[in-house]
Amino acid sequence: MSLPSVTATLLQSGGALPEWTALAPTLALALTALALLLVDSISPETKNNALLAGTTAVGSFVSLAFSGWYLAAGTGQSGTGGEIVLYGEALVVDGMYLFFSAIFASVAAMVAIASYDYLAGKEYQGEFYALTMLAATGMTLMASANSLASAFVALELASLPSYALVAFLKKNKGSVEAGLKYFLIGALSSAIFVFGISLVYAVTGSLLFSDVAEALGETELVGVAGVGVLMIAGGFAFKTASVPFHFWAPEAYEGAPAPISGFLSSASKAAGFAVAFRVFVEAFSLSAIPEGINWVILFQILAVVTMTLGNFAAATQDTVKRMLAYSSIGQAGYVLIGLAALAGGASSQNGDVMGAAMAHLFVYGFMNTGAFLFIALTEHWGIGRTFEDFNGLASKAPMACAAMALFMFSLAGLPVGGGFFSKYFLFANAVFAGFWWLAALGAINSALSLFYYSRVVKAMWIEDATSEFEIRSKPVGLYAGIMIAAVGTFLLLPAFGPIIETAQTAASALFGA
């Protein structure tokens, strides 16, 4: 028997291993968080950054390895008996959970490695890593939530550590202000979200996605249910930094420590999409929901407004970090096409377009995290924040600037990285699904985005230095994190095939295809 088939028999539902082992990607992250807390309680105030960052990175890699292994072995997928439902149907392990867990774990690993230098000499290091791991745990749970209750709890588990992490530089006014803004908007949107859940529960009498879908098909309280769906959509708009709950994002990303900005804008955004995809496909399934609640139109509007607003705002920024923040709002607009280009009925296009959105999030995890880690590197060097401050940087740090140019061009959709394929596939699948106008608006926005992404590249490589850089050191951890992101971004160009196939299979499974 080959290795995949051995593991398949071990892991499928009713296999040799207990079913809870299917949650290993989450458990690895949670145990790492506990281990970090243990270290911190044995020796509080420890500055043993290597141990802390190393533990975090290893934990993330273990989680990533589990996700990759399970995906290859077919755990929770149609080939080996389908999804594995755990804990009274509160959680579910399927292709989508594993795919998103791989995103969270790879982003967390890069952030942890880069934080080794970023945190050097700062206080509360143990807490930093533990909170990061707890947030990552929450994100994986968001991807596996199978009921509105577990979705809400997971969302809070991911959010609360994030608030603290944004305000981590507690002596820095910007960081604290960003944390407070993030927290206030987060609390508001959580309240809206949970109120939406209560309305849906009032109508359907259940929190489980499958039961909700069934009950919604027969309900007469269409208005109440519609308001509930709308409010739940609002909660996701907050988590994915989409219009109209995007205001926190530029503030939080700019004020937060740069590795955390990368973590939030890549992993946390992906987590928001993971749970949104599942809730709207399974609980508010288009084939069951009353005709009055047409959430596809809602997401079409959100997608168009989010991508346009994000892009135009990004084009007018003066500081690089803030430009990246707005561009990440624009990118969320593209991913929303995954929900906006859906159609009722069992169309195979649905799975394809959502899968393309997931694949874009995967590639985005590398290129966007890499870009923020580069910002972390410049902050470490004490370089200013505006485009002009980056002038001529490439002559001092060619390797890091080459990586940053790769991230920028890949984000813009030029074929030097996986972002080229992921964007073209997303737009092409929107066209196949019949939403050519969404693809056209996306393409126009994407063409515009080249303007502001290339500004960074132009400043670093083409402009002459306006100020003297004092680059005292080449921090190993930050460089390693950036290089992992760069190599990943580049390799995802030739190796995009398996990613898109996995994503589309996982998404199709969600539609019951």
Next chain:
Amino acid sequence: MIIEILIAFTLVAALATFFAPDRVSGKLAFALSLVPVVGSLYMWSLFDASGNALLQGSQVAFETNMPWISLGGYEIAWHVGLDGISLPLFVLTTVLTSLAIVSAWTPIDTRASQFYGLMLFMEASLLGVFSALDFFAWFVFWEAVLVPMYFLIGVWGGPRRKYAAIKFFVYTNVASLAMFIGFMALVFALGDSVTSLGLPEIAQATRAGEVGSYFGLGAGAIKTVAFAAMFVGFGVKVPIAPFHTWLPDAHVEAPTPVSVMLAGVLLKMGTYALLRFNFTMLPDVAAQYAIIIAVFAVVSVIYGAFLALAQQDLKRIVAYSSVSSMGYVILGLVAYTLYGVGGATFQMVAHGLISGLMFMTVGVIYNTTHTRMVGDMSGLADRMPVTVGILVAAAFGYMGLPLMAGFAAEFFIFVGSFGSQTLPFAPLFTALAMFGIVVVAGYLLFAMQRTLFGPFRLETDYTVGPAPLHDKLPIAVLLLLVIALGVAPELFWGMILDAVEPVLETGGGA
């Protein structure tokens, strides 16, 4: 397999050079770039393809075809291979890159390793453009070429380099978008008759009349729209007047070796793509609008030549004359005769060598005199006899002196276009285009007379003497190649005809 090895080697070489120390990078890049040269010449000696890679009954050389990704109902493959049209351009790319790298040794003195790394990166992308037989694989390389070119102009260019770089980038990127939309419309209109984005499958389906209606447009309208979008998209790259305005800026600001690559190879991407896409896939549309296309061609020839006549900067003269020369290529293509299309393909190679030679020689002179203005200097022949000798030879090559590559190419094109059955009033268009040669001779002779001959005059505070050997060697090699190809066009002509012939079969005309 050898194509992948060469592309991968060049990419790795680019990376190695990029991070090498500045002082050795020029020689390292040259040494590494010899591998693709030897490889491509070896491929030329082994070449055994027959027919056109896109059309039925062909045998493609060095072919690899393996599944890569699937996009909806379309398979995307890693499909590369060469036929008689692409192999000459493949060889041109490797040879010209190596020579351009040597010609950079003198002028490039800052951030040298990055310069050579980008040159090699561009070479790898160009090799991909000319060998890819799958649309997405081809498009990846097509777009990837833009990135190194943007930096090469933007970092090492002249005073207005930033403007020139961004103009080049925006023009060609918008053009790519137009081309992409046109091509995808064509693919969608083919409906179920194609299951992949392989260029051969699409070309054969369109020629077999499988284009249906799409998006409320009939088959004829779709084909016209697709043809127009792709013509504009590729026309910017060629460039065809009136889409040429990015070119003089880019050329004037770019450092010499980059101008060499731009004129020698990058412009050929446009004509190559026109031949592969427009004229191979949609011959009936090309025939239908032959007059309009021929007008574009003749206007490019004449207008480009007159613009060149009005210039004072030697580099601008050569840049505008490229617009003129590319007009001949379009004329040859639209004629749809064996000699017309074959001559156009031959002209791509011949003009690649000759314009590369002109830019390089002007660059050698500039290295010494630090000016390119015709009015600033005279009598250079006294001070740098070898370089001036080569420049004179190159200029005569440009004018179409027999036994040089340009003569063979233009002769083929005119023979082909004169007898065209597809193009109405073909003799008239040919005669008008031939008038361009007179203008070329005019401005080149005028510029040479003023700068090279007569008493020496150049107000400088530095001595003007002979150029160093490593400046003279690449132009001498290029001149030899130009003569070799003029004396023995058969080196490429046979394989070009063999690959061109199937294109004409349903194109009407003989």
